[in-house]
Amino acid sequence: MELRHLRYFTVLAEELHFGRAARRLAISQPPLSVAIRQLEESVGAQLFERSSKAVRLTPAGQALQASAQSLLQAAQEAATEARQVAQGAAGRLRIGFVGSMLYRGLPQALVRFQAAHPAVRVTLTELNSAEQMTELLHDRLDIGFAHTHQVPAELDCRLLVSEPFVACLPMGHALARKRTVAVGQLKDEPFVLFSRSASPDYHARILSVCADAGFYPEVRMQVRHWLAVVSLVSQGMGVALVPDAMRRCALPGAVFRPLAGSGRQSEAYAVWHAASRNVLVPRLLQELAAQD
Template sequence: MELRHLVSFLAIAEELHFGRAAASLHLAQPSLSQHLRRLERAVGVELVARNSHEVRLTPAGEAFLDLARDIVARVDQAGKAARAAATGSAGTLRIGYNFPAGQRVLPGALTALDSRRPAVDVEMFEMRTGPQLAALADGKLDVAMVYGRPNSTTLRSRRLLRVPLVAIVGEKHRWAGRQRVPFGELADESCVLFNRAQSAAMYDTILSAAQSSGIQLTIADEVDDPGATAILTAIKPIVGFASAARGAFGGSPGSPRTTSVALYDPVPMLDLYAVWADGQNPLVDAFLACLPGTPT
């Protein structure tokens, strides 16, 4: 069964006249008749009855009509959707992001995208850097917003902003109430970190700052979920690490409260990047046009 045969059948059903139906499709009448015969062979029943006086649909043709219209309409819609996606004017964009990107980058970028491409749907997933890059490699994300520039020849990136890291402590911790502490004071504290695969750039920045301070961190716990880290620091005398944006958040209502303390000498800093696969994707291009920075 071919689409052109369905279109020919619909024209016949509309006109109930082979000559007018052929003219509406810019076909010769023998070609139209051939399309109908081939469709009827494919379906296995007679769809149109005709004699010298009239053309009419058979009961089978009447039953076939609405579904045939639906099939042709859906094919037309599919074509329009494909053309819209090819130009970046419609489709679904899957974006991964971390907390600072969600607070400082995405709101403005998505507002601009919606004003320029209102037919584009966006799916968002908050994840650490490692899981985002894995999802990007698996084709589950179109854009990742992560710490650090990936060392990959198949990925492109754009630096968006710099993010300072802060210490996170509970309200009863001896640092609570202090505005800032030198990084070297962490020598006397127990810390909670995460598996390096979760965010290699953040992990390495913390350890590099410790090395610059001439200290070695005491890692008491390893927790991969930022929310769980906040809970641990709220109930234990340990120090966690977070972006300044997450540290200022302080936790959701009803959860154990934490406070952030700025670190200096050195100030641990991270670069936040937008990352995407090298290749043509008009939806990604449309989103990138809404972001600050220059591709690298």
């Protein structure tokens, strides 16, 4: 049974006249008769009663008519959906992200992206960098936003953000009154640090900033999210080095000060599978680039 046969059948069922049906279909009458005969052979039942005076649906034809219309509509909808997905007008976009991206323009880019693609289903999952690599490799994410450019060979990445680290201090801390803070001034302070398991790259980078200043930090607490780092600092539990973007989290009790003399940067990368054919990935990247 072919869709073409069903389309011919539904038109003939509406017209109940081979000549008029053939004209609607823009074909001659013989091919229409052949197609109807082939459909009847495929179904195993006579669908029309034909006489010199009239064409009528048989009970089998009446039973097929409603189903045929539904099948043709479903086929049309499937074709439309496939075309929209190929054009990026529909489909899905599965996004992984590290928490700092909430303060680096990702929400604003997604608002614009969703407004331009209302039929696209966007899902967001907060994951650390290593978890995102695994999900991308197993096709459970379409794009990730991570802290590292050290990615498997199957993945591509692009630098999105490069910004300085800043000192995050409790509001009542003596250094909070300074306009800038030298990293070395923090050497005797308890540190709240991003855990190595959550992001080996960031953990190592922060330790390197301290090592450049001649000390190894006294790490009191290790957490998995930047917001947890700032929250603990705001409650007087220690100090931290965080990306400049974390100023935007606006947690009361936390103060941010530029670092004097530190050239190391906090970086965020977009990561996706090199073999991806999802046209929505480059479109989201365009939205992120548009706000620079």
